[in-house]
Structure formats: structure tokens, C-alpha cells
Amino acid sequence: MIRSAARPYLAFFAARFRSQLQYRAAAWAGVVTQIFFGLVSVMVLVAFYRAAGTDAPLTQSQSVSYVWLGQALLLILPFRLDPELREMIQTGDVAYELARPVFLPLSWFARGVADRVAPALLRALPQFAFSMLILPWIGWEEIALVPPASAAAFGLFLVSAVLGSLVAAAIGLIAAATLFWTIAGHGTSILVQTIVWVLSGVSIPLPLYPEWFQPVIRALPFRAMLDTPFQIYLGTTEASAVGGELLMQLFWAVGLFVLAWILIGRGSRRVVVQGG
Amino acid sequence: MTGTRLYWRLVGISIRSQMQYKVSFILQSLGQMIVTGGEFLGIWALFDRFGTLQEWAFHEIAVLYGLANVAFSVADALTNGFDSAGYLIRKGEFDRVMVRPRSTVLLLLGYEFTVRRIGRFLQGAAILSYGLVVSSESGAPLGLVGTAATLLWAIVGAVALFVGIRIIQACVSFKTVQSIEVMNVFTYGGVYASGYPFTIYVRWFRMLFTYGVPLAAVTYYPALLLMGRLDPGGAVRWIGWVSPIAGVAFLMVSLVIWRFALRWYSSTGT
Amino acid sequence: MALIEVDSICKRYVRRARTTGRGAALRGLFVREKVVTDALSDVSFTIEAGELVGYIGPNGAGKSTTVKLLAGILTPDSGTCRINGLVPWEERREHVARIGVVFGQRTQLWWDLPVIESFDLLADIYRLDRTHYETTRDRLIDRLSIGPFLEQPVRQLSLGQRMRADLAASLLHRPRILFLDEPTIGLDAPGKLAIRDFVRTINAEEGVTVILTTHDMDDIEALSSRLMIINSGRIVADGAPSILTDELARNREVVVDVTPAHGGEARPPEGTLAAALERSRTRWSLEGGRFRFDVDPTVLSVPELIRLVGEQYTMRDISIETAPIEEVVRRIYARTDGGANAPTASS
Numbered sequence: 001m002i003r004s005a006a007r008p009y010l011a012f013f014a015a016r017f018r019s020q021l022q023y024r025a026a027a028w029a030g031v032v033t034q035i036f037f038g039l040v041s042v043m044v045l046v047a048f049y050r051a052a053g054t055d056a057p058l059t060q061s062q063s064v065s066y067v068w069l070g071q072a073l074l075l076i077l078p079f080r081l082d083p084e085l086r087e088m089i090q091t092g093d094v095a096y097e098l099a100r101p102v103f104l105p106l107s108w109f110a111r112g113v114a115d116r117v118a119p120a121l122l123r124a125l126p127q128f129a130f131s132m133l134i135l136p137w138i139g140w141e142e143i144a145l146v147p148p149a150s151a152a153a154f155g156l157f158l159v160s161a162v163l164g165s166l167v168a169a170a171i172g173l174i175a176a177a178t179l180f181w182t183i184a185g186h187g188t189s190i191l192v193q194t195i196v197w198v199l200s201g202v203s204i205p206l207p208l209y210p211e212w213f214q215p216v217i218r219a220l221p222f223r224a225m226l227d228t229p230f231q232i233y234l235g236t237t238e239a240s241a242v243g244g245e246l247l248m249q250l251f252w253a254v255g256l257f258v259l260a261w262i263l264i265g266r267g268s269r270r271v272v273v274q275g276g
Numbered sequence: 277m278t279g280t281r282l283y284w285r286l287v288g289i290s291i292r293s294q295m296q297y298k299v300s301f302i303l304q305s306l307g308q309m310i311v312t313g314g315e316f317l318g319i320w321a322l323f324d325r326f327g328t329l330q331e332w333a334f335h336e337i338a339v340l341y342g343l344a345n346v347a348f349s350v351a352d353a354l355t356n357g358f359d360s361a362g363y364l365i366r367k368g369e370f371d372r373v374m375v376r377p378r379s380t381v382l383l384l385l386g387y388e389f390t391v392r393r394i395g396r397f398l399q400g401a402a403i404l405s406y407g408l409v410v411s412s413e414s415g416a417p418l419g420l421v422g423t424a425a426t427l428l429w430a431i432v433g434a435v436a437l438f439v440g441i442r443i444i445q446a447c448v449s450f451k452t453v454q455s456i457e458v459m460n461v462f463t464y465g466g467v468y469a470s471g472y473p474f475t476i477y478v479r480w481f482r483m484l485f486t487y488g489v490p491l492a493a494v495t496y497y498p499a500l501l502l503m504g505r506l507d508p509g510g511a512v513r514w515i516g517w518v519s520p521i522a523g524v525a526f527l528m529v530s531l532v533i534w535r536f537a538l539r540w541y542s543s544t545g546t
Numbered sequence: 547m548a549l550i551e552v553d554s555i556c557k558r559y560v561r562r563a564r565t566t567g568r569g570a571a572l573r574g575l576f577v578r579e580k581v582v583t584d585a586l587s588d589v590s591f592t593i594e595a596g597e598l599v600g601y602i603g604p605n606g607a608g609k610s611t612t613v614k615l616l617a618g619i620l621t622p623d624s625g626t627c628r629i630n631g632l633v634p635w636e637e638r639r640e641h642v643a644r645i646g647v648v649f650g651q652r653t654q655l656w657w658d659l660p661v662i663e664s665f666d667l668l669a670d671i672y673r674l675d676r677t678h679y680e681t682t683r684d685r686l687i688d689r690l691s692i693g694p695f696l697e698q699p700v701r702q703l704s705l706g707q708r709m710r711a712d713l714a715a716s717l718l719h720r721p722r723i724l725f726l727d728e729p730t731i732g733l734d735a736p737g738k739l740a741i742r743d744f745v746r747t748i749n750a751e752e753g754v755t756v757i758l759t760t761h762d763m764d765d766i767e768a769l770s771s772r773l774m775i776i777n778s779g780r781i782v783a784d785g786a787p788s789i790l791t792d793e794l795a796r797n798r799e800v801v802v803d804v805t806p807a808h809g810g811e812a813r814p815p816e817g818t819l820a821a822a823l824e825r826s827r828t829r830w831s832l833e834g835g836r837f838r839f840d841v842d843p844t845v846l847s848v849p850e851l852i853r854l855v856g857e858q859y860t861m862r863d864i865s866i867e868t869a870p871i872e873e874v875v876r877r878i879y880a881r882t883d884g885g886a887n888a889p890t891a892s893s
Contacts, residue, residue, distance in 0.1 A: 190307030
């Protein structure tokens with residue numbers, strides 16, 4: 001029963017996933033680029049740590065690993081609005097989509113997850129190989145990605161990363177849904193891009209922001225995309241707290257999805273009414 | 277009509293075209309300002325936590341970051357035609373450039389002057405000003421005229437360098453469109469890297485960006501003069517007055533490569 | 547010396563393609579296969595000043611490669627070409643200042659600018675003398691009836707208007723040679739007529755040499771004094787458009803309505819008729835009592851065919867038609883497909 005209900009969405013997910021896997025040359029280029037940005041970030045962090053030697057909430061090698069993880073999974077983040085969705089909403093073609101016998105928010109959500117996870121996977125593996133294996137092998141342990149805190153931590157990291165990509169897809173969906181109300185969509189793009197950049201942990205590891213800012217970070221859903229899985233990987237989240245963290249991610253994924261659902265419902269009614 | 281006058285003509289037309297979409301222009305400019313602002317927030321947060329970056333202070337990083345971003349935003353605005361070369365080729369639009377009795381470089385430079393880059397420019401300029409003011413309060417020796425001249429010369433060199441990188445990027449896009457993202461390493465990556473003093477990087481990385489793509493020559497060394505300090509690596513003080521020439525030289529080399537790439541394009545018909 | 551001299555030009559494209567099949571996804575990361583296409587093999591022709599040449603061929607036959615070579619965009623692998631005494635790809639800038647090029651699918655005007663400003667800008671790009679330019683421009687505006695939309699941005703023009711503006715733009719610098727690549731594509735009937743009319747006029751009255759690629763056979767019939775057909779990178783026919791009419795004169799479409807002798811559906815041919823059709827390799831079809839024969843009279847004469855049909859069926863009506871021009875061209879393509887082994891029909 002549940003399987004047959006989920007079937008169109010799984011099929012949709014699988015189709016998008018496969019088509020995303022085709023961009024191999026782009027993936028190589030992306031890997032090189034992201035390793036480069038990772039290297040610069042890491043060298044900068046190491047320089048900061050060397051000078052200060054403070055009691056930062058992350059050790060140097062934890063910070064460095066955090067950066068590498070962030071580069072590897074960068075594409076999960078909802079930096080850009082899905083261009084196809086954008087066009088569909090802006091041209092009003094979304095009306096045709098509404099006529100299909102699927103639950104629109106869920107099929108868009110499936111598409112959002114596939115579009116993020118597939119390219120991220122394609123790029124993550126070579127990057128892990130580089131930052132975890134090649135760097136120590138050429139004698140650069142100082143800036144290498146450390147192995148996960150434990151086997152269990154790694155398993156939970158994977159679960160958490162999947163949940164993180166669901167949160168990211170839901171945020172992307174909310175951003176797209178705002179296009180029903182704004183003409184250009186630029187405003188949304190900019191806002192999402194900036195917030196994601198600052199609050200997801202790819203600019204700098206979130207624990208390194210000032211202490212007074214930490215409650216704000218903890219209250220917002222953006223850390224649930226990357227920061228939560230990373231801290232599980234590094235073991236900076238206590239084992240006893242992991243369950244709660246995963247639940248928190250699930251809460252955000254579901255809650256944000258419901259919010260996106262409501263927005264899409266309201267927005268598409270507007271389109272239908274306007275379209276007469 | 278001379279090349280320079282034609283260029284200004286094309287720039288004028290391009291600006292007028294963009295002003296037909298004012299809302300979009302304003303939003304995109306603001307957007308770029310906010311996005312790059314978010315980037316600098318990270319640097320600020322790290323200083324807030326660690327205090328210094330090796331022996332470098334926050335305002336010194338501001339000089340480097342501001343200089344790199346100001347120069348890149350100018351180059352970025354100038355070179356949209358080269359940045360879009362891959363797209364133009366796929367659309368067959370590049371053939372239209374080829375059937376004009378003018379220099380292809382001139383026509384591509386005139387393809388668009390991207391005004392919305394002013395977002396990054398203003399943000400970079402604000403941070404640069406902050407850095408320069410604090411530097412002068414803590415005794416930078418150049419004075420107003422000296423600072424202005426050094427700054428201008430550094431910007432000329434850096435813009436030339438980034439334009440050169442974009443031209444080479446366009447050459448690469450003749451051959452491969454999908455892998456073009458790699459060139460971001462030298463453009464966006466270059467800006468990012470030159471926002472910090474090159475002394476914090478490992479040796480091969482410093483070598484690459486000093487002798488290969490001479491970013492250090494157009495940002496780091498002139499910035500040392502602006503902030504009134506010596507290179508911990510031991511370079512002579514006046515090097516920053518000479519080194520921006522490397523950016524101009526890089527541009528010249530890229531123009532030669534462009535000629536070869538054009539010949540390659542016309543012999544393969546991508 | 548002819549205006550355009552093309553001598554034994556060869557052009558080959560090498561493309562790296564993805565491998566297909568099992569495990570291709572993984573192998574594709576590392577290995578790529580070379581695919582070689584001969585876009586042009588040993589192409590030679592000359593065009594005299596004042597000619598109006600129709601250049602046709604199926605998609606991918608080498609039409610646009612030829613035009614790009616003549617326009618100085620591409621360099622051939624071997625062979626030579628002189629236009630106005632210049633080698634296009636070696637003296638590109640001098641060369642393109644003397645030619646006009648219109649790509650039907652893409653505009654050469656500035657999307658957001660009024661038409662008139664695009665013209666002015668082109669005058670600057672081509673370094674035109676102001677007074678000369680203004681005379682030429684005003685005449686073109688007049689002839690192509692551009693006046694009414696002169697101040698509109700190009701993005702607001704209809705396709706027909708845009709095409710007329712594009713034609714004018716390509717002639718502002720008074721080129722002696724005009725390349726038109728699919729100039730009537732997508733236009734409605736009046737739009738096509740206007741373009742054809744204009745092309746004929748500038749060719750006849752001002753002696754501009756025109757090379758026109760098209761898929762529209764009406765363009766050819768209405769315009770060309772000479773036809774070149776390219777297929778698989780070779781010129782397979784070159785001459786007066788009568789090369790088509792010769793072909794036309796050859797084959798006949800014979801349509802015969804028959805009544806079956808015993809009622810019901812007419813049965814397929816048998817006996818002598820079947821043998822004759824077989825022997826002459828005549829293509830035929832039978833549908834609802836109507837025969838269609840595509841017959842070459844030099845092999846099987848039309849009276850003979852009709853006699854044989856009459857032996858087997860009761861005939862109600864007969865009509866004999868010449869094949870439409872598209873069909874003839876299709877036949878030339880089919881006959882000349884396969885590159886090297888194909889017979890080269892030349893004038």
C-alpha cells in the first residue's frame with residue numbers, strides 16, 4: 001500500500017538521480033575546484049590556530065576535517081533555486097503540473113533531493129580519497145581529514161547526512177515557493193544564498209563563530225544540513241546526544257517540508273485564480 | 277572609428293541595455309554586495325575568536341581582501357564576453373563576432389560591461405578603505421598621494437591579471453565546455469586566496485601564485501606598501517612598486533595565447 | 547579571374563565521443579573514442595561576380611561548413627580558396643569587411659537596441675563614411691520597408707521584420723558578396739516573398755553576388771540561376787537549376803485507378819506486369835484501388851506500363867505527373883549517399 005503510493009516519487013527520484021550522474025566531466029572539474037578552495041581554507045585555519053593556540057571549541061584537526069567535509073558535500077546545499085522550477089512558476093506553466101495525478105510538493109521534493117545527492121556523491125568520493133588518503137600519504141597529516149570518531153559515528157554520520165540533504169531540499173523548496181509571490185525571484189535567491197553561506201558551516205565551521213552567536217545558530221534550521229552530520233562524524237557531539245540531534249533534523253525536515261507544502265498550496269491557488 | 281572609441285560606444289550601449297531592466301539590476305547589485313559581505317563576515321568571526329592571523333592584524337587582511345575584490349569586480353565587469361565564450365560558441369554567436377572586420381578581443385570586451393558587479397566593487401572598496409584608514413592611523417608611511425598612486429597601480433596590475441585569466445579561460449572553453457569550472461580556481465579562487473597574506477600558504481602554493489599566475493605580485497606586495505610593513509618572507513620593500521607589471525605581462529601573454537586559440541578554433545570548428 | 551575560387555578543399559572534424567555499452571559510465575571517466583567526420587572532401591567550384599547561387603543539401607552535408615570557410619571563420623585542412631583575391635581565413639578582417647553574412651536563425655542586431663541604433667553601431671564597426679552610410683541605409687530602409695519599426699527594440703520585432711532588418715544590416719557596408727544561410731526559415735508566405743523579391747533585386751540591379759543555402763525549394767525555384775547540391779561532403783551536382791528539371795524529365799509518377807475484375811480488393815500485380823516492374827526496378831504502391839508507379843521512362847515506357855496494367859485490371863482513370871521538386875532532390879541525395887563510392891554528377 002505504502003509502496004505503491006510512494007512509487008511515482010521513488011521513480012521520479014531515480015530518474016533525476018541517474019540524469020544527474022551523467023555530468024562526469026563537470027564533476028571532475030568540480031572536484032578539482034573544491035579541493036582547491038578546501039586547501040586555501042584549511043591553510044588559513046591552520047595559520048589562525050598556530051598564532052593563537054587558544055582553547056577553541058574545535059581542535060585544529062577537527063576544524064580542518066570540518067572544512068574538507070564541507071567541500072565534499074557542498075552540493076547538498078540549496079545555494080541556487082532550481083532553474084526549471086523557477087521558470088515553471090514564473091511562466092505559470094505550473095498550472096499544467098498541478099493537473100498531474102501526483103502530490104506536487106512531494107514530487108518536487110523528491111526531485112530536489114535527487115538533484116542534490118547525486119552530484120554531491122559523485123564529487124564526495126574523490127574528495128574523501130584526496131583529503132583522507134592522499135594528503136597523509138604525501139606527508140601532510142596536519143591538514144588531512146581525520147577518520148571518523150568511530151565506526152558507529154560513521155554510520156550515524158551517513159544517516160545524519162541523508163537527513164541533512166532532506167532539510168536542504170525542504171529549504172530549497174521553500175525558497176522556490178516564494179517565487180509565487182515575488183516577480184523576479186532575485187530577492188529570494190540572494191537571501192537564501194547569503195544565509196546558507198553564513199549559517200551552514202561552509203564559510204567557517206559553525207562552532208568557531210562567537211559564543212554569543214551560538215544560541216542563534218542552534219535555534220535555526222540551517223545547521224541541520226551539514227553541521228549536525230559533521231559534528232557526529234568528528235565526535236564533538238556526545239554519543240548520548242546523537243539521538244536527539246537526529247530527531248532534531250527529522251523535525252526540521254518534516255516541519256520545513258510542511259511549510260513548503262502550505263506555501264505551494266497557497267501560491268498555486270493564486271496562479272490558478274490569476275490564470276482564470 | 278578607432279578601437280578605443282568603438283569600445284566606449286559598445287560599453288555605453290551595453291549599460292543602456294542593462295538599465296532597461298532596472299529592478300533586476302538593483303537587486304542583483306545589492307545581492308552581490310550582501311553575498312560578498314557574508315563572506316567577509318567569516319573572516320571577521322575568525323579574528324574575533326583567534327585575535328590575529330599569525331602576525332597579521334584584522335585591518336591588514338581588510339586591505340588585502342578589499343584590494344583583491346575591487347580589482348576582481350572591475351575585471352569581472354569587463355570580461356563577461358570572455359566568461360560567456362563557451363555559451364556564445366554553442367549558440368553560434370561567436371561566428372557573428374568572427375564575421376566582423378574588427379579585433380575579436382575588442383568585440384568580446386565590448387560584448388557587455390556588467391554593471392551589477394558594482395555590488396562586489398562597493399563592498400570591497402568599503403573594506404579596503406577601512407583597512408587603509410586604520411593602517412594610516414597606525415603609521416603607514418606613504419601619505420595620501422603615495423597611497424593613491426600605489427593603489428591605482430596595484431589595481432591596474434590586478435585587473436590586467438584577472439582579465440588575462442578570463443581570456444585564457446575563454447581559450448579553454450574553445451576546447452571543453454563542461455570542464456570550464458576548473459578555471460574558477462584562478463578567478464574566484466584567486467580572489468579568495470589573495471584575501472590573505474601569501475606567507476600563510478605552503479611553498480608550492482606561494483610559488484604557483486607568485487611565478488605561475490602572479491597574484492602575489494599584484495595584491496600582496498603592493499598591499500604591504502599600503503599597510504606600511506615588510507614582507508616576513510624577506511622581499512625588498514620596493515618590490516610592490518615594480519611587481520604589478522607582472523599582471524600586465526600576464527595579460528600580454530594571454531593575448532598571444534588567444535591568437536593561437538582562435539587559430540585552433542578555426543581549424544577545428546568546435 | 548573568378549570572384550570566388552575554391553580548389554580541392556577538404557575539412558575533417560575529429561570529435562571525442564563517450565564510449566557506450568557496459569561499464570561505459572566508469573570507462574567514460576578516462577577513455578574517449580575518436581569519431582572522425584569528413585565534412586568536406588575535395589570540394590571545388592568557382593563563382594563569377596553577379597551570380598545567384600543556390601546551395602542545398604541535407605542537414606550535416608557540409609553546407610554550413612562551406613559557408614563558414616568562405617566567411618573566414620574556418621580554416622580547411624587542405625585546399626585553397628580565394629575570394630576577391632584574398633584567402634578568407636588568412637586575411638579574415640580585410641575579407642569580412644567586403645562580405646555580408648546573414649544567419650537566418652540568429653540575429654546580428656542588438657537585442658535591446660532600436661533597429662536604427664544597431665545600424666549606426668554597425669557603421670562604426672565597419673568604419674563607414676558617414677554620408678555614404680546614410681545614403682545606403684536610407685535606401686535599404688526604404689526598399690525593405692523597415693521605416694515603421696525603425697525605432698523599436700529588436701526583441702519586439704516579428705520574425706519577418708527582424709529578417710528584413712538583418713538583411714539591411716548585412717548590406718550597410720555595401721558588400722559585393724552576400725551569404726544567406728536559411729534566410730526564409732520560419733517566415734510566413736508574404737515574409738518569404740518579400741525576402742526573395744529583395745534578394746533578386748540586389749542581385750539583378752546592383753550585381754551583388756549571392757550564395758544562398760536553404761531547405762525551401764521555392765527559394766531555389768524563385769531565385770537561383772545556378773544550383774549546387776552537396777551531400778556527404780561532396781558536391782554532387784552543380785549547374786543550372788535544369789539539372790533538377792532533367793531529373794524531373796526522367797521520372798514520371800503514373801497514377802492509375804483500377805476496378806478489380808472480380809469485385810473486392812484489387813490484388814497485387816502478377817505475371818508480365820509483376821515481371822516488368824521487377825525488371826525495371828519501378829517502385830509502386832497499391833492502395834484502395836489506386837496504383838502509384840514511380841517509373842523511369844528510359845527503362846519502362848509509360849505506354850508499355852499502361853498496356854501491362856490494362857491486361858490485368860480494368861482501368862477507370864489515368865494520370866501522369868512529374869515528381870515534385872523535393873522528391874527529386876531527395877532522390878539525388880539518396881543516390882549520392884555514402885560518400886566515396888557515390889557517382890559524382892557534375893555539370
